[in-house]
Amino acid sequence: MARTTCPGCGLELESPETGLDERFNASYACRHLCDELSCFTLNQADAEFTHQLTVDAYCAQHAGPNVKPISIAFSLIGLYLVCERGYTGRQVQLAHMALAKQSKQWPRFNPPPMTGTMTVLDVLTGINGENYRKRIRDWAWSVWKAWKDFHLPVAELANRY
Numbered sequence: 001m002a003r004t005t006c007p008g009c010g011l012e013l014e015s016p017e018t019g020l021d022e023r024f025n026a027s028y029a030c031r032h033l034c035d036e037l038s039c040f041t042l043n044q045a046d047a048e049f050t051h052q053l054t055v056d057a058y059c060a061q062h063a064g065p066n067v068k069p070i071s072i073a074f075s076l077i078g079l080y081l082v083c084e085r086g087y088t089g090r091q092v093q094l095a096h097m098a099l100a101k102q103s104k105q106w107p108r109f110n111p112p113p114m115t116g117t118m119t120v121l122d123v124l125t126g127i128n129g130e131n132y133r134k135r136i137r138d139w140a141w142s143v144w145k146a147w148k149d150f151h152l153p154v155a156e157l158a159n160r161y
């Protein structure tokens, strides 16, 4: 076991795998935590589909050179719709489906040096039953705030479609 630092969120975790999952700009140990949270959110009978916020917060927090521009753009648009427009995860999912039909080159957003004060580990350790929606929304907010220099272009992009 060795400690690896996740390049996306900065989490330092013990892991047998010291390499990085380049596609997600994340350590494998961090990816495992994301899988754990995803399993949890997907297993909730959740009309709001809060799972979508998990996907978008994680992706925007782990934006990196090998992450596809469309993934980063969609995740930021998702965070914008949730944080600034009050969308639920379900509404964001529908917006993403509508966006995906637009054949377009998506701009590349390069991440700020710090991508949020909360990590997937903070969300997981704080969950006790019904509070998971708030934990995940707080996480989404912290990531969205970290991208503050891009709020305007992301809003313009979202509103154009």
Ligand SMILES: [Zn+2]
Pocket (backbone or CB within 6 Å): 006, 007, 008, 009, 010, 011, 026, 027, 030, 031, 062
């Ligand atoms: Zn991470």
